[in-house]
Amino acid sequence: MSTTKTIPSDLTLQTNRVILRPISENDFDDLRELALEEEIWKYFPFNLAQKQHFQKWMDTALAEKQARTRLPFTVMVKETAKIAGSMSLMNISYHDLRLEIGNSWLGKNFRSTDVNRHAKYAMMRYSFEELNCERVEFKTDVLNERAKQGLRKIGGTEEGVLRSHMTMWNNRRRDSIYFSVIKKEWFSLKESIFREIEGFAFTEV
Template identity: 35%
Template sequence: MTVRELPGRSPVLGGTLVRLEPLSMGHVPELADAAEEGRASYGFTPVPSAAEMESYVAGKLGRSELMPFAQVRVVDGKVVGHTALLHPRPWPGRERLSAIEIGWTWLAASAQGTGINVEAKRLLFGYAFETLGVARVELKTDARNERSRRAIERLGVHFEGVLRSYSESWVPGEEGKLRDTAMFSVIADEWPSVKTTITDLLAEAVHP
């Protein structure tokens, strides 16, 4: 592994509500079903159709700077979405990572609002800070995506601002255009506090 790549094989990250498994072509059929449960919440999110899922997964597996996961709901073992660690950045002059991003996240309609997203973030943050030893983890979303921004803010992360015309828009009809991007982050010193916030949110989800 170089400092601009991630390990070629993702670990299995297990929680109470969700298990993050290394993405494989074997996940394609269930991911296709998950993506078609209901697409009303995907207006700002690049979620492939069932017909596109095989090429979507193949594309993710072909990127050395990406650590992709299938999100598996523990209660029934059903694949309900995708998420990833990406964009690793090295420490200047060192053979180790300083920062990484959590992204390419989507969930089936039935898995949204169930605590699965919150626990997946805890697992990914924990792996990034406690195993990879990074100093910073980033999350970003379309600045217009209020639903996503509220979900991120609930985790107790730091809002850094809006970067104008920063990245590709995924809104239908805006192909080839740039979007304003809301940027969030957690640094290593903040992780214990964020971990506590996420643990409390999970407790609410499991015992409302």
């Protein structure tokens, strides 16, 4: 991430499988419908199945996009144009050349597909190759075995646990586990575990 390039608010990423475009108010109904499944939110600090939580989450996403402190994406399946969920580039430190890929969730019909893999690939590739990041980080609930396994599968290195890190929507205190990929690892990951992914492109203004 250079000192002269920042993340544009209208960045769109894609592979041959997915399109990630900036979230908009027009996505409210589709995302709201996906979020109704309670099981999604077991390990999240928010429960978007609850209407008031979803409204607050959406308002925050739009405000932070406007302020350019976070870029929340709507994730779409390219072939069908169906909305699958949302992910964000967030906790951005231009000085430290790092950011987090987080606020990641998909509807139940997309969680056992390659949508997450393609979306994470597109976000990491843009971060390392266009923004010149030195580090991309991820965090999840230490109890979330599925998410931890998924992060390992995309090349994430487990770093450690922040104890009593977050208050969950049900008032449980969450321990968060961090993973990261660093720049010197990225190109070998791209040519190995992501080698079959094609069609990466981005547009920005």
